[in-house]
Amino acid sequence: MLEIKNLHARIGDAEILKGVTLTIPDGEIHAIMGPNGAGKSTLSYVLSGRDGYEVTEGEAIYNGQNILEMEPEERAAAGLFLAFQYPVELPGVGNANFLRTALNAIRRSRGEEELDAVAFLKQARAAVKQLAMKEDFLKRNVNVGFSGGEKKRNEMLQMALLKPGLAILDETDSGLDIDALKIVAEGVNALRSEKFSALVITHYQRLLDHIVPDVVHVLANGKIVRSGNADLAKELEASGYVGLEAA
Amino acid sequence: MSSTTDAVIQDLAAQKYKYGFTTEIEMEEFPKGLSPDIVRMISAKKGEPAWLLEWRLKAYEAWLKMEEPTWARIHHAPIAYQDLYYYAAPAKAAPKSLDEVDPELLRTYEKLGIPLNERAALAGVAVDAVFDSVSVATTFRDTLAKAGVIFCPISEAVREHPELVRKYLGSVVPAGDNYFAALNSAVFSDGSFVFIPKGVKCPMELSTYFRINARNTGQFERTLIIAEDGASVSYLEGCTAPMRDENQLHAAVVELVAMDDAKIKYSTVQNWYPGDADGKGGIYNFVTKRGACRGRNSKISWTQVETGSAITWKYPSCILQGEGSVGEFYSVAVTNGHQQADTGTKMIHIGKNTSSTIISKGISAGKSNNTYRGQVKILPGASGARNFTQCDSLLIGDQCGAHTVPYIENRNASAKVEHEATTSKIAEDQLFYCRSRGLSEEDAVGLIVNGFCKDVLKELPMEFAVEAQKLLAVSLEGSVG
Ligand SMILES: Nc1ncnc2c1ncn2[C@@H]1O[C@H](COP(=O)(O)OP(=O)(O)O)[C@@H](O)[C@H]1O
Ligand SMILES: [Mg+2]
Numbered sequence: 245m246l247e248i249k250n251l252h253a254r255i256g257d258a259e260i261l262k263g264v265t266l267t268i269p270d271g272e273i274h275a276i277m278g279p280n281g282a283g284k285s286t287l288s289y290v291l292s293g294r295d296g297y298e299v300t301e302g303e304a305i306y307n308g309q310n311i312l313e314m315e316p317e318e319r320a321a322a323g324l325f326l327a328f329q330y331p332v333e334l335p336g337v338g339n340a341n342f343l344r345t346a347l348n349a350i351r352r353s354r355g356e357e358e359l360d361a362v363a364f365l366k367q368a369r370a371a372v373k374q375l376a377m378k379e380d381f382l383k384r385n386v387n388v389g390f391s392g393g394e395k396k397r398n399e400m401l402q403m404a405l406l407k408p409g410l411a412i413l414d415e416t417d418s419g420l421d422i423d424a425l426k427i428v429a430e431g432v433n434a435l436r437s438e439k440f441s442a443l444v445i446t447h448y449q450r451l452l453d454h455i456v457p458d459v460v461h462v463l464a465n466g467k468i469v470r471s472g473n474a475d476l477a478k479e480l481e482a483s484g485y486v487g488l489e490a491a
Numbered sequence: 492m493s494s495t496t497d498a499v500i501q502d503l504a505a506q507k508y509k510y511g512f513t514t515e516i517e518m519e520e521f522p523k524g525l526s527p528d529i530v531r532m533i534s535a536k537k538g539e540p541a542w543l544l545e546w547r548l549k550a551y552e553a554w555l556k557m558e559e560p561t562w563a564r565i566h567h568a569p570i571a572y573q574d575l576y577y578y579a580a581p582a583k584a585a586p587k588s589l590d591e592v593d594p595e596l597l598r599t600y601e602k603l604g605i606p607l608n609e610r611a612a613l614a615g616v617a618v619d620a621v622f623d624s625v626s627v628a629t630t631f632r633d634t635l636a637k638a639g640v641i642f643c644p645i646s647e648a649v650r651e652h653p654e655l656v657r658k659y660l661g662s663v664v665p666a667g668d669n670y671f672a673a674l675n676s677a678v679f680s681d682g683s684f685v686f687i688p689k690g691v692k693c694p695m696e697l698s699t700y701f702r703i704n705a706r707n708t709g710q711f712e713r714t715l716i717i718a719e720d721g722a723s724v725s726y727l728e729g730c731t732a733p734m735r736d737e738n739q740l741h742a743a744v745v746e747l748v749a750m751d752d753a754k755i756k757y758s759t760v761q762n763w764y765p766g767d768a769d770g771k772g773g774i775y776n777f778v779t780k781r782g783a784c785r786g787r788n789s790k791i792s793w794t795q796v797e798t799g800s801a802i803t804w805k806y807p808s809c810i811l812q813g814e815g816s817v818g819e820f821y822s823v824a825v826t827n828g829h830q831q832a833d834t835g836t837k838m839i840h841i842g843k844n845t846s847s848t849i850i851s852k853g854i855s856a857g858k859s860n861n862t863y864r865g866q867v868k869i870l871p872g873a874s875g876a877r878n879f880t881q882c883d884s885l886l887i888g889d890q891c892g893a894h895t896v897p898y899i900e901n902r903n904a905s906a907k908v909e910h911e912a913t914t915s916k917i918a919e920d921q922l923f924y925c926r927s928r929g930l931s932e933e934d935a936v937g938l939i940v941n942g943f944c945k946d947v948l949k950e951l952p953m954e955f956a957v958e959a960q961k962l963l964a965v966s967l968e969g970s971v972g
Contacts, residue, residue, distance in 0.1 A: 316926035
């Protein structure tokens, strides 16, 4: 369970998150929608521990631990995963090598045995197939020369292998065609269990047709201004965010 | 960049050099300082013929008249040449076989990960182990001899194959070539000799492992590799030294000769002690390495991974004389702490249709300085010559420096020279991306740096590539934070 309480965060002098409160019980999927610049990506970065964000108030407790005090890699080990809005390129670093290094780092921290190359490749190939990606995907350098859609799918590949307890998807659907969107949704739905929860940040209702959320929140101007069930997303699709920011 | 505490970083910096131990063994040393008498003593100790003593003495005379070069981007206190020992060797008589090698020495090399016992040795790699001024063991000599390959200490080659040594020694790097080469020519004490006869493909990797142990002792090894027509060999050198507070001088010379269709691949993993976190101690590494592609379609390829030494001054070069000959230089130079590296290559195109490739990756961290200095020279007769140079620098932190100094001289209109250079930093978003996937900051840096160096690392013999990757990561420990 993730409990965010009255979270305030700033970048330099600008306060971006102005008291976010949000609880995601295990097994639930919550969506966050909201206008550009509302602070959605900022929330995802603060939760995963990126430098440059100062938390001035509040806390974020995941499975009893205050994750805001942890290093990014410790949060990953605790089960947190962020699918980046803009995945980062790592020139010269092979995708398979990166995935295996990450997977083994997390396995080590959980006290599990590391996977050898053969066992890893078996898992990785299966995941690649599931996501309808080309075989050579694993041989290419991490995100280098990937199309926008390929980058997003690569995030999903990482998620499939790292099997997080809590996934934050930051606009993973942006730039995807409908087939790719379904594949991403299947990837998330495949992880659904009592022990898995997700925070899905999106602009579009259409993703939520495929990943049906338990709760939809609207983030505007650094605060959650409305929460509701899946119907809220449909309502927003029709009326937009006008009027919500002042709320 | 992170909240990793200073204490942790200092801890890492202190423990990172794994090879800093010393070996307690009885040594024989000549008196301090350099003089014609010391040169004579070294020559006599080795039982050398008169011509070689003459050659050494001439080099010594030339050295006296020369001055230390000052054009490199390096700074150091004056080297007290008269305060150094020029010869130090284990006191026991030279071993005739591996069974006779002092167990303490065997243990030393074992600790360095170089078992000299042939049963335990890395399969397919023959090793010559040089300890301070002498070679203490050479493995797999019988196997090699069967193939007609000579692989032995150069001091032994002087005795056993004098005609070969006399023909080739100084033929690529003349005794008076430069200040440090002249010094080496006067006082070199050992090193490796390799001769691959016509048409022979050397059946194993050859490797020399240099270890400086004695205090205040200069190491001056000399390596000579000859590949006759159609011969080929892959050779690797490794080097380490104890952690000592004073700086130690290492001035080596390596000469390579490749005849028609011959191929020599020379790889270096240089890990001399770099000095401590405050810049105290460490090896001064002034090395002259040059290969002559004398034959048609011959090829010499230098690959170096330079992570150690307080100062590195070295420019492995190719003289592309034979028509269609090929020179390559692949380099990774890492500097951290207070290290200074000024390294690169020279490609001298003399013959028609000669080609050269230079890939240099410089990584600077801490307060270090890293300079790539490269010369590409196309002489008038080198019609159709080609050079491609790619020179990339990566900066970690903002207290280090990276510099690129290309010298390009093209005197043939049909030749083509291309030069590309980039400088980048490890981006914060790359580090965060890796860490958000569970990698520690150190591992993230290691991964990104290895990616940056990939084009060079893939040139290393397989057996050593993994080792080199680990070394890169270790050399950069404590560089972020
Ligand atoms: N590095 C930064 N420096 C200064 N302001 C930033 C930075 N990153 C984001 N912002 C600002 O913070 C606000 C929230 O941005 P973001 O979290 O990316 O919004 P969203 O993801 O909801 O579109 C915006 O006003 C944006 O301009
Ligand atoms: Mg965003």
